[in-house]
Amino acid sequence: MSRQPPVQQPPPVQKLWVRYAKRGVGRFASHRDFARAFERALRRAHVPMAYSSGFNPHPRISWANPAPTGAESESEYVEIGLAEAVEPGELAAALGAAFPPGFAVVAVGPAGPSLMADLEASEWEVTLGAAGAVDLADAVARFLAADEALVTRETKNGPRTFDARAAVVTLEAAPPGLHAVLRHTVPLVRPDDLVTALAQFGVTPPDAPLTQRLAQGRLIGTQVLDPLV
Amino acid sequence: MNRARPESIFPALEPLLGRVKKPVQYVGGEVNSVVQDWDTARVHWCLAYPDAYEVGQPNQGLAILYELLNERDGILAERTYAVWPDLAALLRDHHLPQFSLESHYPVRAFDLLGVSLSTELGYTNLLELLDLAGIPLHSADRTDADPLVIVGGHVATNPEPIADFIDAAVLGDGEQAVLDLSALVGDWLDAGKPGGRDGILTTLAQTGRVYVPQFYDVTYAADGAIAAVCPTVPEAPARVQKYVLTNLDAWPYPRRPLVPVAETVHERYSVEIFRGCTRGCRFCQAGMITRPVRERSLAAIGAMVDDGLEATGLEEVGLLSLSSADHTEIREIAHGLADRYAGTNVSLSLPSTRVDAFNVDLANELARNGRRSGLTFAPEGGSERMRRVINKNVDEADLLATVETAFAAGWRQVKLYFMCGLPTEQDEDVLAIADLACRVIETGRRVTGSRDVGCTISIGGFVPKPHTPFQWAAQAPAEVVDRRERALKDLVRSNRRYGRAIGVRYHDGKPGLIEGLLARGDRRVGRVIEAVWRDGGRFDGWSEFFDFDRWVRACAAELGPLGVGLDWYTVRERDWAEVLPWDHLDVGVDRDWLWDDWLEARGQVTVPDCRWAGCADCGVCDGLGVDIEIGPSGRPLVPVTLRRKLGVAHV
Known part of the structure; x- marks a missing residue:
């Protein structure tokens, strides 16, 4: 039996920027730690994420300049790509409720051309x-x-x-x-x-x-x- | 009278966390962790796993008990794990104690310290945890201000080496046990601790299912062996029985396991699809001490998976048991779950190593959409003779037929598990593994028409364990294990045709020898554990910390004067008449049945599985008043209801 090529995933229909804070015990999490926790929070909040293609599809998440382990921050940013368009305010509330202690959603809004450049x-x-x-x-x-x-x-x-x-x-x-x-x-x-x-x-x-x-x-x-x- | 609410040590701990590795493991607050008001509970448990958070957090046993206890009125349970040496040093410098993760309470403030023991090499970490908690190391030195230290888990079926350090041990399934303990200890606390520690320990011993080492006197004969183990109080039973849970569908835990922020060794939602195993592999302690087989039904498993994913946001599901492909409804489980999660990113895994084509079918089903990278099988013994000795009833034709099916289905890598140092083993039994691996590659190349196939041999040293037919066996010396494993690797490498397609992984034999000492040790071995800990021994399960010479020195110093030693406990064969340190602990399997099985092993006589071939009279069901609980249940997998989705914007 030959191996089947993986299914091609459609591109995201909506891109959003999420501004979040890490406070208190959140500062002890490394960026890798939070990245895993973030993916799980997206799933618990039922956010309709777009996925990358390939044998191991990943949700479309782009990180930009995360603060180092040990630092608190009121101003962290991440870009997410969605398979269905959602109302940013509703996403902010649902995602914030699913975040682990020490992390909070500050704002969610439409993405600009390049988060890194901003x-x-x-x-x-x-x-x-x-x-x-x-x-x-x-x-x-x-x-x-x-x-x-x-x-x-x-x-x-x-x-x-x-x-x-x-x-x-x-x-x-x-x-x-x-x-x-x-x-x-x-x-x-x-x-x-x-x-x-x-x-x-x-x-x-x-x-x-x-x-x-x-x-x-x-x-x-x-x-x-x-x-x- | 219940204890006053302790103070959190977090304000003092927090400034130290910036100075240690992976501080996130010490802050608690994981999703699904439970913080209860101290004052509303009458019984306060601290559940401990004496290894690092990354290993201990995913432990299924602790997760089950944590959830179960916190669901019950009046019971509070928090957790603690071994802290790394960097934080341990800072805690001592700053006079801070071992703490719980939920509320950062000092561990010593709890009523009960429940320790889950999965490996003997965690014993030094247990002592370190007690010492950091400020709890006296020896049970005899503890006062009313200390928690009751109670151990459970597979390793607790021979707690004799740690008998001086624990107050009690529970054998068998923990679910009902922790509820019984909570009730008895709660009543004792409410009554103002009548009789003090001895009072409650007597009550526990009287149940017949809690082992209180201090109520037993061990005497030794001139040859170093145990002369007798005798209860010293009338309430202590001559033999302590294990707990057996029945009707697992009624105990669907963990339902909402913690989701760690720190990285851990297993990040999946696991469901135990059945407990126990009667394959009868003679080396396997788990298979002997967890009898009989008790299945969860298809419907119960389906509901647990759905709820567990929803509660955690995890994407990987593990269908756990000692031999998952043996579940009577495994085809329906695999097919039903694969259908249910088709088109999602949920992945299913079945840690089964059964050597047959059906197992490959299951793997195909579970990897329906994914990559078919590697499959693992466990023949365990290299030669046909060896496999008959260990009752792993697989012949070479079975194995080759199985890998042929796997390669034909698109798998490219086969991993084979073996053991080295098995009873009666000769060099050629281990070297036979090389030939087997070559035949595997030959089969793979023929079936696929490609050279892109590989085989990895993973070989580990065998450690004889209590309550198994091999409990009387001589452990192979570390040099013998190392020599045979090296010879195997050399033989594979020298094969010009197949050698490059075969990888050989083996481990140093020395940790296995210490594991053997601790596994089959008696109370005298406790002195060795304490000496090693006092000399700085910690995290012995970690190769970067394990120090063989330190153990050897401690054995010589502590056991030498008693006329015994490391070799006496490990490489010496025992006879039927010898009193084994765990003979007074009854896990259900009849001692004479084990002895007969040991004789049959040496005669290469195999024993079939009682699930399909009739009762083999191991003694478990009669002795414990239970029965095999297997399906098929006839209840279908219930379709999942569509979960609430985030509102879609109309743009």
């Missing part, structure tokens, strides 16, 4: 607590005055060294620690890289600083604009 920068808050309080403003000023600030981070392919300065659009010392707008560069500069860089300017970093993404989107001046607005 995610140019992020606004971050870093909680440093007492560890960084001394002369934080001074360290920030000296960091901003520098041409570059090299940091090294462990990646899957070993240690990697890159400049953390060029991606910084704004950086302020403000309670509870730092407030920053970071341009999305390659490699991506994360808020923990900023903390590492500031260590070179006298800031004692806490073990695992709490970071929170407040906004993500297009960069207009120093403002970050929600792609769904």
Whole structure:
């Protein structure tokens, strides 16, 4: 008996962008963890997903720039392709109800041409607590005055060294620690890289600083604009 | 008097979670997890699985008990798993205890700590869990402030090596057992704990189905063997009986299993389609201790699958049992579910390794729309003689006919499971596997007309287990297992014609020897477990943690002075008269029947399955007052009703 070719799946009839938040215990899930949980939530919410073709069809889900494990975020985005058009508000309610604790649907709206292209920068808050309080403003000023600030981070392919300065659009010392707008560069500069860089300017970093993404989107001046607005 | 509501340790734990690997495994809150108000329950269980979350969370036994207990009024159940060494070190540094996942309560605050034991190599993790919980390691040192530590699961059918560390063990099916325990312990708590711990343990022992090790005295003879095991209180029975659940349709659990956010080893909705197995494979402990066979009906299975998928959002369904293709309605189950989920992305799997064409038909049915990649069969023994010894009644012609059917149906990979180190085994019995694999490839190439066929041989060391005909057998030394497996691999590799199409996977024989020590050990082995744990032994089921030399050193130090040792427990053959450490624990199978089966094994006499060939007098049904429960039930698969769908927009 010969093996049959897999059935070709029709293209999606509707594409939506979902903005979601991860809060509290949600920050301990890795992106891969959440991606699995997201697929199951879609099924529990009976969202009519479109599927890819092939022997192992996958629901059409496109992730864009997920926040790292350990970070909270009010502004994560994912694009989903549907086999039947649905009312975005109804989807938001059903999906939100099916999400695991620590995750929430913020908004759902029609997709634009490219989610990745619309995610140019992020606004971050870093909680440093007492560890960084001394002369934080001074360290920030000296960091901003520098041409570059090299940091090294462990990646899957070993240690990697890159400049953390060029991606910084704004950086302020403000309670509870730092407030920053970071341009999305390659490699991506994360808020923990900023903390590492500031260590070179006298800031004692806490073990695992709490970071929170407040906004993500297009960069207009120093403002970050929600792609769904 | 019930215990006061404990405080959550989460505020103190949370800052540590950013510093450990995979912190999501410690936060709880999974979909379908149950958080109850402490004060509305009269009995508080913490269910534990002494391995990492990724292994323990999918465990079916714990999932069943968790759901069952939380459904009952007045009973609360939370869960805990082994924490990785990175978090264990932080917990100790910060004086934080082992905690439950639902409410992050200290484990020591619960009334009962129920531990599910699936593997002997989890014993050091059990000690670590107790120690992190702040519960005294030894039952004798515990007070009213400590939970009752009760173990269950297959491994608990010989709990003697951990007898000093547990308060009680339950044999057999857990469903009714945990409800009985809840009632007895609840009454005891409500009455103000009359008699203290001894009071409740006496009550439990009196039921005849809960084993309380401290009520038994073990004495030893000059040759090192056990002289006698005697109850020390009149309430303790001479032999403890196992629990047997009947009418599985009335116990459709798990209905709403947890959906983890963390990645785990099995991410599927599993339905146990029947419990027990009477194929009579002589090496198989599960097949001996879970008798008789009790099936779920087609209708009940169909309903569970529908509800389970709806409650979890999972897409993979596992139809579990010890030999799933043997269900009397398996054709209807496979066909009916394949029809029901045709055109969806739900996939069905049947972990059956039966060597026959019918099994291939089932696999074809379940893989109707998907890719036909690999099929697994388990001849277990390499030679015809070996297979008769272990009562795995498959001949070479059966196997080749089966793989021929599989290759003809479009399958391209065949995986074959074998064991090494079986009783009476000689080198040539293992080397015969190479020849068999070559014949498989030869068959595959002939049938498909293609060289694109492969065979993987997976071979594991045999460990003799209690309550089986091989409980008297000498375990093969690790060197013998390793030598035979290597010789097999070399022989396969040297075959220029077929060698490249055959993969051989084998494992180091040393962990198997320690598993053997712990499986057939007596109370003296507890000292070894404790010494290994004190020396840092953890996660012995994980090759990156397992340290054979540490076990060998602990055996020498702890057992040497007693005149016994690692070899005495493992590679030594026992005779009929020897008192085995588990003889006072009755799983239903008659000891003399096992002994006769052991003699027949050596005479290469096979025993047919009692489901189709009549009763073989193993003693289970008469002894336990139960019967085989098999179909066909005659009740059809009920069509699923269309679920509410998300409203479709009219655009």
